[in-house]
Amino acid sequence: GAGVSQSPRYKVAKRGQDVALRCDPISGHVSLFWYQQALGQGPEFLTYFQNEAQLDKSGLPSDRFFAERPEGSVSTLKIQRTQQEDSAVYLCASSSLGGNQPQHFGDGTRLSIL
Amino acid sequence: GQQLNQSPQSMFIQEGEDVSMNCTSSSIFNTWLWYKQDPGEGPVLLIALYKAGELTSNGRLTAQFGITRKDSFLNISASIPSDVGIYFCAANYGGSQGNLIFGKGTKLSVKP
Numbered sequence: 001g002a003g004v005s006q007s008p009r010y011k012v013a014k015r016g017q018d019v020a021l022r023c024d025p026i027s028g029h030v031s032l033f034w035y036q037q038a039l040g041q042g043p044e045f046l047t048y049f050q051n052e053a054q055l056d057k058s059g060l061p062s063d064r065f066f067a068e069r070p071e072g073s074v075s076t077l078k079i080q081r082t083q084q085e086d087s088a089v090y091l092c093a094s095s096s097l098g099g100n101q102p103q104h105f106g107d108g109t110r111l112s113i114l
Numbered sequence: 115g116q117q118l119n120q121s122p123q124s125m126f127i128q129e130g131e132d133v134s135m136n137c138t139s140s141s142i143f144n145t146w147l148w149y150k151q152d153p154g155e156g157p158v159l160l161i162a163l164y165k166a167g168e169l170t171s172n173g174r175l176t177a178q179f180g181i182t183r184k185d186s187f188l189n190i191s192a193s194i195p196s197d198v199g200i201y202f203c204a205a206n207y208g209g210s211q212g213n214l215i216f217g218k219g220t221k222l223s224v225k226p
Contacts, residue, residue: 004156031212042118042202042216043157056213091156095212102147103214105156 002026004106006092012112013082021077021109025094032075033103034067037089046090049075050097082113120203120217126225127193135220136187137203143215144208146179146186151200151219160201161188198222 005024013019025032031050035043036059045059051072060067064082069075079086089110093103120137127133137146145164149157161172163179163186170177176189186205190197200221204214 033213035214040218042120042204042218043214044216045213048213059213093156093214101212102159102162103212104159105149107154107156 004092004094004104006090006106006109008109009107010110010112012114014114015082015084017082018078018080019082019111021079021090021111023075023077023092023094023106025073025075025092026104028096029094029104030072030097031095031101031103032069033093033095034075034077035091035093036061037091037108039088043091046077079111082111084113087111087113118203118205118215118217120220122220123218124221124223126223127197128225129194131193133190133193133197133222134187135201135203136185137205137217138185139205140184142183143205144183145206146177147204147214148175148177148186148188149202149204151202153199157202193222195224198224 007022033048034046037043047067048056049069052069064080066078089108091108093105095101095103118137118139147162148160151157161170161177166183167181168179174191200219202219203217206214
């Protein structure tokens with residue numbers, strides 16, 4: 001497709017389970033970003049990739065959060081031992097190379113931890 | 115951390131009215147952007163601004179990058195029902211720091 005694709009759209013997990021969220025960026029986009037959006041808030045930065053290199057992971061809230069992009073295209077955000085406070089919408093964005101290139105977002109994965 | 119102060123938090127519009135919202139910060143940014151988010155969807159880019167003082171239009175939308183590089187506004191002229199949704203300002207420093215910092219959003223609703 002032409003846009004950023006995320007799957008699954010919805011994920012329900014029990015507290016303590018591990019989850020994996022997938023992002024398929026726009027073809028050819030070098031930069032990939034993950035954001036977390038709590039209800040009623042703006043998105044907050046989690047981590048940034050340029051190709052396969054994770055250049056910034058300063059926004060990851062704990063060591064339970066891990067992201068990878070092994071071939072510089074598809075990315076996976078993994079959350080281990082999920083907690084209720086992890087419930088949020090996880091958004092992925094991609095852009096062309098360059099710090100000021102506009103980021104285009106997917107529709108997100110809504111994660112609910114019971 | 116860095117924050118963008120976006121106002122108003124919410125507003126009601128009547129079809130045909132003009133709408134204005136703004137974002138301010140204590141920090142200087144190199145890029146300002148405005149996004150619209152509908153329920154269950156991701157933010158959609160409306161306007162991107164790259165230069166202090168820049169005024170850019172996209173149809174009925176007009177946005178400006180403040181001359182101090184610490185603020186931006188978005189105007190919507192002659193609003194229509196499909197303008198309802200949540201509008202976010204976002205900014206970044208550019209260069210190697212590509213991550214966006216977002217405001218808390220302005221929710222546009224239709225007047226009852």
